[in-house]
Amino acid sequence: MVKMTIRNVLDRVRTKTNHLHRYRSQPVEAWSNQGYCTTCTSEVTFIAKHTWLRDHYVCSNCGSIPRERALMYVLDT
Numbered sequence: 001m002v003k004m005t006i007r008n009v010l011d012r013v014r015t016k017t018n019h020l021h022r023y024r025s026q027p028v029e030a031w032s033n034q035g036y037c038t039t040c041t042s043e044v045t046f047i048a049k050h051t052w053l054r055d056h057y058v059c060s061n062c063g064s065i066p067r068e069r070a071l072m073y074v075l076d077t
């Protein structure tokens with residue numbers, strides 16, 4: 001009989017999360033795109049150095065990530 005305790009469940013979640021974290025934080029060769037940054041309101045280069053773009057696709061001018069730029073876009077419209 002498998003006894004599921006809160007500790008067992010948390011350990012399983014941490015294992016899956018650690019796996020995802022390793023995947024998300026894998027460094028890749030840097031690539032970039034030109035675009036308009038809604039945070040610093042200027043034409044910039046966006047640079048990614050990791051596979052997890054949500055946290056690593058940064059503006060070269062202000063360092064903002066996509067979530068911050070999306071928030072600024074919503075606040076400005």
Ligand SMILES: [Zn+2]
Binds near residue numbers: 059061
């Ligand atoms: Zn910016």
